[in-house]
Amino acid sequence: MKKKAKMSFESRFRQTWKDIKRDRLLLLMFLPGLIYFFVFRYLPMGGLIMAFQDFDIFSGFLDSPFVGLKHFRTLFSTPQFARIFMNTILISLYSILFSFPFPILFALLLNEMKWTKMKKLTQTISYLPHFISVVVVAGMVVDLLSPGHGAIARLISVITGKEAPYLLANPAYFRTVYIVTTIWQTMGWNAIIFIAALTGVDYEQYEAATMDGASRLQKMWYITLPAIKPTIVIMLILSLGKIMETGFDLIFLLQNSLNLSSSEVISTFVYKRGILGEHTLPNYSFATAANLFQSVISMVLVVTSNKLSKKLSEVSLW
Incomplete structure (x- = not known):
């Protein structure tokens, strides 16, 4: 059973890698948009922690006191x-x-x-x-x-x-x-x-x-x-x-x-x-x-x- 599962995983991995190689140019075109959304849309979500802190720019996220709601x-x-x-x-x-x-x-x-x-x-x-x-x-x-x-x-x-x-x-x-x-x-x-x-x-x-x-x-x-x-x-x-x-x-x-x-x-x-x-x-x-x-x-x-x-x-x- 484990051997079958391993073979199934390997076959899926090979197929995925083939798909990536086949569509590599399209994926490269998609990459700038992906980077933009990650850097400017998703990454800043970490700053939401400021809503629950008395944020001080010199103390940063880690040292600013937590104040709840x-x-x-x-x-x-x-x-x-x-x-x-x-x-x-x-x-x-x-x-x-x-x-x-x-x-x-x-x-x-x-x-x-x-x-x-x-x-x-x-x-x-x-x-x-x-x-x-x-x-x-x-x-x-x-x-x-x-x-x-x-x-x-x-x-x-x-x-x-x-x-x-x-x-x-x-x-x-x-x-x-x-x-x-x-x-x-x-x-x-x-x-x-x-x-x-x-x-x-x-x-x-x-x-x-x-x-x-x-x-x-x-x-x-x-x-x-x-x-x-x-x-x-x-x-x-x-x-x-x-x-x-x-x-x-x-x-x-x-x-x-x-x-x-x-x-x-x-x-x-x-x-x-x-x-x-x-x-x-x-x-x-x-x-x-x-x-x-x-x-x-x-x-x-x-x-x-x-x-x-x-x-x-x-x-x-x-």
């Missing part, structure tokens, strides 16, 4: 934590509710466009905002909404006949400004994956539907959408997994003391308190604890939404 208690007992947590959830939910459907609709509309040159031009123009720096985008938004010389502010003044308010100074308008800006910058780029999925739809189905007298809307509803449903579900699950990771850079750049009550989210709060050390010294352990809290919530959401999706639609990540 102290930094988590500090985070949850912060007076403004409830408001910050709610802001994070609301901005993320609004992003999913409004930003997520737009790339799908845009891809569907492009798919229906028959003029090839115009279709390519529209796609190219829609991709361009993605390549604009977030700093530049934030500066454009601030200038456009400025009551003194902003184009949008002047348009509001012409329509209403009154002096336009500075929208970024009003907490009630911050989320709207953020969502509209995000849609403008990401819609074209995020539509790429849906456009790619649409290329896999069998054209014969459209021809058969046309012969049966189906309208464009009916073909879109009964053929196109079901065909890209797996892609939509997977992207939605991934979006739910990022519900605690709001766009730090754009929010931080549009943030000011007047809209802080609706713009302060966990990522900006942690950056100020844990990294910059606002009102205190920088606290890397506190920042790590807050980020670990976000990661745990995100993981739970991904696993839960994946299970629900698998149960309801038989489409899932794993």
